[in-house]
Amino acid sequence: MYYTEGLPVPETPSPGETPGPWERTDVVGKPRPRVDAYERVSGTAVYPSDIVLPRMLYGAILRCPHPHAQVKKVDTTAAEAPPRVRAVIGPGDPKTDLPWSFRDVKTTLFPKTCRFEGEPVAAVAAETLYQAWDAAGAVRVDYKVLPHVSDERRALEKDAPKVHENGNKLKTDTYSRGDVEKGFFEADVVLEQHYRTEAEVHTPLELHGCVANWDGDVLTIWESTQGVYAVQSRVAEVLGLPLSKVRVIGHYMGGGFGSKLQTSRYSIVAALLAKKTGRPVKSFLPREATFLAMGNRPPSNMTLKAGVKKDGTLTALSFTCLGTGGAYPAGGTSLVDWQIRDLYLCPHVRTECTDVYINAGPARPFRAPGHPQCSWALEQMLDALAEAIGMDPVALRLKNVPDYSQGREGNPPYTTTGLKQCFKEGARRFGWEKARRKTAGQEKKGHLRRGVGMAGSVWFVGGGGPPSTVILKLFSDGSANLNMGASDIGTGTKTVMAMVAAEELGLRPEMIRIEHADTGTTQYATPSGGSKTVPTEAPTVRDAAVQVKRRLLQMAAEEMDLPVEDLRYTGDDIVSRSRPDRRIRIVDISGLKRQGVVVGVGHRGPNPEKKTVNPFCAQFCEVEVNTRTGELRILRFLSTNESGRVMNRLTFDSQVIGGVTMGIGLAATEMRILDANRTGKMVNRNWHDYKLPTSLDVPADIVGVPIEMPDAEANISGAKGLGEPVTIPTAAAVANAVYDAVGIRITESPINPLKLSSLLEQQKKEG
């Protein structure tokens, strides 16, 4: 049968009663391969970029080659001439004069002033992809090239070219508590250091893009997105359509990391080209365009001054950051100061973050926006403070672990925090003390030097919350269909949700089919991001399963002529508590047979009041530096994460490995290079010159250690987020390990051989 048979099933709470925490679980928390593993691995999974429709055309978007230019004239005559070109649209076309905006700065689909290299200028649709690109290349554009500013550190200089008429300063955000001057006065040691992280560019495996098709007045878009409802609302708004006439589908998604949370101009362009030609149009960006226009983790220029007492008590933190979201308001300094405010106990804190414009592609959220940058500064500073007072780095952090959020109004307590346990258990599992003694006592003669480093983190979001609705439909044979709007962005959301429904119903997870991420047929969900998908959707799914059980109990009560309170749902049957001989198999309930299905509608309940839900992490690594070549090898990595309940140990480990890998990219390999002094163009816009970490750059030995503390207050699944916290402290841990190995503090990312060898050379000279 479809039921797990014999495994205990959670009690069904009465109507109006909130389900308590699972006392034990038989499916949830176990290692379980993805429900769609076969489809993903075999290549049969249909990603949006795989969609091919009958009579489909290919779209191509011509982009501005200059970082700053006026579009004086667009001549499409030559592009329209070739026989198999079906449509050309440009700024002259009244239908394309549609409003576009970056937050509150308004522009148009094809702007008259391009403020970054890669802004759309015109678009074409043709029978083949090559014909489309040839035609785009034949569009003649007269540009008036304007002076550009490509380095945020120069953006506020008096003679810097202006990105927008009213200047290059977007805003300065400040925060303060206590009195930092008093805090520094009380300190035994005060250190100040400047830090910088380079911009990292979004370049997920599946390119950004969509297929658009009109069926009468209904627009359907297959899009590689983290949130179908987000795309639906923006497309409807820009095109002036009712939501009901825009259907967005995104069943698979080959990597987003925050770059596919928002709607891009290519979706509007595809819809317009499809409208104009009366045919479906596929418009995916070439790799080069993703580097220019699909977002980045902004660069950060941070100065941190910190005071500590001899016993390890932090007394004051003063932090400034200069950042940029590029040419438009795009969160250039979003959350960059969060961990300064919240991670460690500190009475006196001041932060000031200035966000400026430069002529470069707008930033987008990038796996834990702001946090890894902040961690790069804060966690290296803590290491330096520990050394200055002769304290172990882990002990210094343990001395300053809070159990409430200092950065939030009213200092709400965390529902749970396992930060202390992360440090302690991480240090134990890593063998921290022994490893530290070993690297401290190592022969300084050899050219290969080993070092160990560690860092901790808190993630700003990670608790999820309403709204979310799902529908769970139990068929008459006992199998089920789970209908939810959320996207599975590669993290295993579908698998985890099948496990939740299975746990609650006592059903084998294979018997649950999932229908998801389609605004036409599935329920409303917020985009998958912020490490909030599991804590948002899992409780919703559990609620739906409880509704199904209640309905079945009601049906059985009528049929068995027993009070519903007397009945218990056991998995494959419903049993009377008072007379255990009276039972009925689920599939024999005549109400279910007659109706065909039983439906449970689940909703996400509210988050706890006056408390905050956050996940925590601590990481430890060992590196080896080749002092002759400046090469860095990362030998092993250990990540301890407190993310509430572990829903699936396999997907947990996947997140750990992916998050650490991305963090190593920030630490050691990735940086956007703009030709700031001459053309302002990005010079490393490909996977050869922009170096993502590969399997040769990351250790085989990446170990995830869950600190499992099911969070009974956070939500009825007990889970918090994981995907973002797990990438926050990585780069800082690597930098700290490099310092331990060779005594050089690398305060500017990335730690590549060029930089490291020249610093080693300098160190030698200084003797």
Ligand code: MOS
């Ligand atoms: Mo994430 S940066 O919220 O996808």
